[in-house]
Amino acid sequence: MKIQIVQDDITRLRADAIVNAANSSLLGGGGVDGAIHRAAGPELLEACRKFNGCPTGEARITPGFRLAARFVIHTPGPVWHGGTHGEAELLEACYRNSLRLAAANGCRSIAFPAISTGVYRYPKAEAAQIALRTVRQWREPLPEEVIFCCFSAADLDVYQELLK
Numbered sequence: 001m002k003i004q005i006v007q008d009d010i011t012r013l014r015a016d017a018i019v020n021a022a023n024s025s026l027l028g029g030g031g032v033d034g035a036i037h038r039a040a041g042p043e044l045l046e047a048c049r050k051f052n053g054c055p056t057g058e059a060r061i062t063p064g065f066r067l068a069a070r071f072v073i074h075t076p077g078p079v080w081h082g083g084t085h086g087e088a089e090l091l092e093a094c095y096r097n098s099l100r101l102a103a104a105n106g107c108r109s110i111a112f113p114a115i116s117t118g119v120y121r122y123p124k125a126e127a128a129q130i131a132l133r134t135v136r137q138w139r140e141p142l143p144e145e146v147i148f149c150c151f152s153a154a155d156l157d158v159y160q161e162l163l164k
């Protein structure tokens with residue numbers, strides 16, 4: 001398994017699956033969620049409606065519609081409430097459940113944004129540590145390539161520092 005760290009807009013990536021840091025309604029929002037819905041087109045919202053939402057830490061898969069990616073995996077990350085409300089376990093569950101869905105759908109590559117580190121305020125270094133650790137310790141079938149897609153140069157630094 002190859003781990004790649006890139007700085008990009010995740011909607012432009014050609015991975016088999018891109019992960020959406022959704023909210024539990026799965027009906028779209030701001031940040032990366034809004035960008036993915038805009039780029040995928042209105043069919044994505046129609047596909048998401050059928051789930052009737054998704055609990056934090058779980059994941060759901062849809063086609064990518066107008067995206068280059070074949071699939072979008074939607075996972076609501078935890079809102080940061082200081083770290084004593086199960087945030088780390090929930091964030092890890094987001095990565096695990098996304099990896100599991102990608103493998104079950106034959107994805108050879110999957111791209112993750114920095115789940116929960118935007119409006120959900122999860123501290124960036126701690127979140128990146130969980131992301132990298134969960135992928136590295138994964139023992140079930142994995143996509144061949146896991147891409148961590150950083151939106152900002154600062155986020156890129158955080159991941160590159162941890163990958164060393």
Ligand code: ADP
Nearest residue numbers: 009010021031032035114116117118119120151
């Ligand atoms: P959350 O609600 O899970 O915190 P946000 O979308 O607010 O989700 O932020 C999650 C991360 O996604 C942040 O690091 C933010 O900078 C990043 N992000 C926002 N837009 C994009 C995009 N188009 N591609 C990749 N990452 C993005």
